[in-house]
Amino acid sequence: MKNKIYITGIGGISAQKNDFAENPLVYEQLIFKAHTPNFKEFIKPMALRRMSQAVKMGVTTALLALKDAKVELPEAIITGTGEGCKKDTERFLEKLLDQREDLLNPTPFIQSTHNTIGGQIALHLGCKNYNVTYSQNSASLESAFIDAQLLLSENPKSNNILVGGVDEVSEVISGFRNLDQQLKTKKIKNLDLFKDDSPGTIASEGSHFFLLTSEIKESTYAELIDLGIINSVSTQGLTSEVESFLTNNQLKPEDIDVVILGNNGDNRFDHFYENLQQGIFKNTQQLVYKHLIGEYETATGFAFLLAANILKSGEIPGILKANNIPEVKTKNILIYNQYLARDHSLSLLRAV
Amino acid sequence: MLKMTDLHTELKESIVEQLNLEEMEPADISDEEPLFGDGLGLDSIDALELIVLLEKDYGIKLTEPEQGREIFVSINKMAQFIEENRTK
Known part of the structure; x- marks a missing residue:
């Protein structure tokens, strides 16, 4: 365990x-x-x-x-x-x-x-x-x-x-x-x-x-369940990598309440995100954030901050929403990021 | 050659700029104040910067690191050493 x-x-x-x-x-x-x-x-x-x-x-x-x-x-x-x-x-x-x-x-x-x-x-x-x-x-x-x-x-x-x-x-x-x-x-x-x-x-x-x-404290925001890094993957292969990552954590795509995506407006590479947005996370609340903070190598720090705050407060700022899904109580959040089609990362957080 | 007082001012300006003493004006450094320890509070990395400063600005190459202890005592000591040993 x-x-x-x-x-x-x-x-x-x-x-x-x-x-x-x-x-x-x-x-x-x-x-x-x-x-x-x-x-x-x-x-x-x-x-x-x-x-x-x-x-x-x-x-x-x-x-x-x-x-x-x-x-x-x-x-x-x-x-x-x-x-x-x-x-x-x-x-x-x-x-x-x-x-x-x-x-x-x-x-x-x-x-x-x-x-x-x-x-x-x-x-x-x-x-x-x-x-x-x-x-x-x-x-x-x-x-x-x-x-x-x-x-x-x-x-x-x-x-x-x-x-x-x-x-x-x-x-x-x-x-x-x-x-x-x-x-x-x-x-x-x-x-x-x-x-x-x-x-x-x-x-x-x-x-x-x-x-x-390793223990819950008064100020705890969320549980960090798992992380995965894939150096290189095709757009099509990404879906099965995400599903496999979720399966390893006894989850299915529909168990993810919010997916935080690293879209950065580069039309050469945003198809990695769009493929998930139109595919396995079509009915999931999708959030984006790089229109606020720009792109940099450790920009996912902001995504972790967002995920932790959403899981603690239950509130999702409208400025982040990339689609409109009726709000449900957020339990599982998946963060997905890549840059220049490389260094794909998956991070799973859960409410406590 | 610069007058002694001009050299003092020049040194203070160089130290403030080179060591990024953002909170200080050159005039805040007194001629007798210890540069290290309880005085200005400089440290070993600053000592390396001062060695580079001596060579770059005044053509003085310190061959014995121990010399720094005697030279970097105060602005007065540094100015006196520079006057006696400068090659440019």
């Missing part, structure tokens, strides 16, 4: 504020930044001065998740990041070119590695426990969750595992997405993302951390 895993604390930063359901922030840029809190309220200025946006967002959301769960020190910190600390990588490479590979400043080099985020969270907390970073493109956060799952199965007494996904935008490297049409060619409003039938999407950044516990 599998150990139970519960999402008991959440911290999130994205391009939207908490009241996105009523007052969504509108952007008319192909790449837009996250709406961030005042980081000085969370991190001391002397520590803050060296941190790039990814590290600031990661540390702050980790602290928020811990505070939400009333936990001071996690037993493990597991971070997922698709592209890591791009800003410091850029700074380091620019200096390398400007100064002809001589007299390079150490700070951007030290801070440019992917595991800087997890390391800085540990330094901030004084946490010397298990600390691992996963970088698996758009399945990075899911890889981190799977590691938490394995950690709990190896040691059922484990508790309070901090898992999160972080990615930032940077001037040059984020702009590279233009080169192979990952971005739209013309500026569009984010809320019009699904009205525009063209290749490419809009990109942004964000960070979401989750405190996982």
Whole structure:
């Protein structure tokens, strides 16, 4: 029997504020930044001065998740990041070119590695426990969750595992997405993302951390039932992969009350989602969210936040709905995501 | 050559910029204040940045890392060392 895993604390930063359901922030840029809190309220200025946006967002959301769960020190910190600390990588490479590979400043080099985020969270907390970073493109956060799952199965007494996904935008490297049409060619409003039938999407950044516990607590949102990653699959093969994933969890497609899909408006790849929307989840409440927060490698962090909040509150914001199905009490939520037809992920959450 | 006072100001400006001391103005750093520990509160990564700064801006290459302990005591000490050893 599998150990139970519960999402008991959440911290999130994205391009939207908490009241996105009523007052969504509108952007008319192909790449837009996250709406961030005042980081000085969370991190001391002397520590803050060296941190790039990814590290600031990661540390702050980790602290928020811990505070939400009333936990001071996690037993493990597991971070997922698709592209890591791009800003410091850029700074380091620019200096390398400007100064002809001589007299390079150490700070951007030290801070440019992917595991800087997890390391800085540990330094901030004084946490010397298990600390691992996963970088698996758009399945990075899911890889981190799977590691938490394995950690709990190896040691059922484990508790309070901090898992999160972080990615930032940077001037040059984020702009590279233009080169192979990952971005739209013309500026569009984010809320019009699904009205525009063209290749490419809009990109942004964000960070979401989750405190996982093996027991239900007062602040518990939902149970994390299972996760699956499929590196490559055809549109047709996806349906049987989803059915197989659900069967492994003693479920059928009709048992899923809400499916949260990662449609990003790229007409070259959204058929993966549309195939499910018109197929096995035709009669299921379908939600989409990337018109709010843009696309990035760990954007599913926002989907986990949505799923957890829906399962706890029972309320589904209208701005997320891609179809209109009479509302039922939400028990099972499936999150499905892919990017550029690769790194398909399935995550199953249940109400407690 | 810069006057001593100009060098002091220049050093303070470089330190604030290079070490991202966002909360500080160059004038906030006093000439005698310890740069590490209880004073400005710089750390070992800052020490590496200061070594790079000495070589890049003043042509001074520190061969013995231990020298840093004596040089990076305060703005006054740094300025004095630069005046005596600068090659540019």
